[in-house]
Amino acid sequence: MIHPQVQYVFTFSARKRSRPNPNYEGILRTHRFYIQYYTLLSGQSPAKVVSSEGSEPRMEFPVRFTETILSFAKELGGTVVNVRKVKPPKADVHYEKPIVLLPNEIAFRRHLLFTLTISTYRNPRKFNIIRNLILTMNANFLNILTSIAMDRYTELKNSLNPAWHWYMMRVGRAVKVLYKLDR
Numbered sequence: 001m002i003h004p005q006v007q008y009v010f011t012f013s014a015r016k017r018s019r020p021n022p023n024y025e026g027i028l029r030t031h032r033f034y035i036q037y038y039t040l041l042s043g044q045s046p047a048k049v050v051s052s053e054g055s056e057p058r059m060e061f062p063v064r065f066t067e068t069i070l071s072f073a074k075e076l077g078g079t080v081v082n083v084r085k086v087k088p089p090k091a092d093v094h095y096e097k098p099i100v101l102l103p104n105e106i107a108f109r110r111h112l113l114f115t116l117t118i119s120t121y122r123n124p125r126k127f128n129i130i131r132n133l134i135l136t137m138n139a140n141f142l143n144i145l146t147s148i149a150m151d152r153y154t155e156l157k158n159s160l161n162p163a164w165h166w167y168m169m170r171v172g173r174a175v176k177v178l179y180k181l182d183r
């Protein structure tokens with residue numbers, strides 16, 4: 001019996017901020033970006049799964065530095081399968097929404113940990129160090145860290161606490177502290 005292969009896809013979505021942030025220009029002034037990870041079987045179309053209203057992302061949390069996240073995915077062997085222009089409701093600007101297919105589960109886990117870690121930074125000066133660290137990290141340790149993040153997401157996603165995602169993102173902060181990148 002042949003088992004279907006699981007594929008990993010991610011995209012970004014914009015959600016309205018509670019109040020405008022004067023530190024940003026354009027869409028970032030009024031919206032915050034979230035990354036959405038999806039899993040699908042090998043025969044499914046990534047663009048259809050991501051755009052269908054009934055599909056629920058496997059994980060979703062706020063991110064910063066979307067261009068860096070996208071370039072790291074390409075470095076892992078990810079391919080952009082579709083790019084759509086999206087105009088959020090009651091917004092004056094559009095943003096590009098790429099749909100990226102990651103090659104395998106290890107690439108998905110490396111990308112997830114990289115995204116969790118850099119999303120806890122405000123300044124991009126240590127991103128190359130983090131990139132090299134994640135690319136050379138032992139797969140078993142990578143598995144443990146990402147499993148913790150996924151378990152926390154599953155436990156807390158329906159929480160009434162509006163800042164529940166920060167508890168999940170503590171895994172990224174733990175990587176910073178563990179490798180002394182928080183200074």
